[in-house]
Amino acid sequence: MVKKKTFETSMEELEEIVRELESGNLPLEEAIKKFEIGMNCSRFCLEKLDETEKKITLLMADTNGEITQQPFDTDS
Numbered sequence: 001m002v003k004k005k006t007f008e009t010s011m012e013e014l015e016e017i018v019r020e021l022e023s024g025n026l027p028l029e030e031a032i033k034k035f036e037i038g039m040n041c042s043r044f045c046l047e048k049l050d051e052t053e054k055k056i057t058l059l060m061a062d063t064n065g066e067i068t069q070q071p072f073d074t075d076s
Contacts, residue, residue, distance in 0.1 A: 007048040014041040 017038040021031060 005044065007045055010041045010044045010048075014038055014045065017041070 017034045020026060020034055021038070026034065
C-alpha cells in the first residue's frame, strides 16, 4: 500500500534524510541520491506552504476582495 504524500510525511522524510547526511556515514553516491530526494521533498513542502498561504489569503479577503493583515494570535 502506497502512502499518500502529504506535507507531514514529506517533512518526516526530509528530517530523516538530514540526519543520515549529517551522520557522514553514507557513501558518496548514496549521499547524492539522498540529497536529491531531500531537495524533492523540500520543493514539495514549499509548494504545499504556498498553496496554503493562497487559500488563507482568499479566506481572509473581505467582501470587496481586499486583504486585511492581522497579527496571528497564538493565545487563542
